[in-house]
Amino acid sequence: MLANEITKANLRTMVISFYTKVLEDELVGPFFIDKLGPNLGGQTWGEHLDILTDFWASIYLSDMAYRGSPFAPHLELDGLKRETFERWLKLFFETVDTVYELDIAEQFKNRGTLIAGNFMRNLGL
Ligand code: HEM
Known part of the structure; x- marks a missing residue:
């Protein structure tokens, strides 16, 4: 059943499901395998x-656990292209559609697109 509210538990489900897809992806997967195995x-x-669950919870649940700097690690990734971000977004969209009802899935898609756009701009892509 698709979730009609955002909770810490379903954020975790979403995050796990997203990175399961990411690891199987030939374009985005290698960046994560290099860093995290x-x-x-x-x-x-x-x-x-945990970090990514807290990151989304800071956005949608005003949860204070996330204390990181979301953009910083991406500066160290050699070879990121617009194409890599487009694939990241495709996988993210597919994932949120399997976890959340339409209006919530849309919120994630809009936010993901916005952040990916900022990252690309900061990286000069
Ligand atoms: C091409 C697309 C992307 C790739 C390949 C990528 C890859 C990575 C990698 C390898 C890390 C570091 C893991 C570590 O060393 O601990 C990371 C961290 C992170 N990424 Fe991405 N990322 C991408 C796009 C995005 C986007 C669009 C978002 C947000 C919507 C995002 C949010 C984050 C956050 C919050 C962290 C943790 C930062 C911290 O340590 O506080 N990433 N990403």
């Missing part, structure tokens, strides 16, 4: 999944 169940990935 191929095993979503491992400790390094566990930390990333």
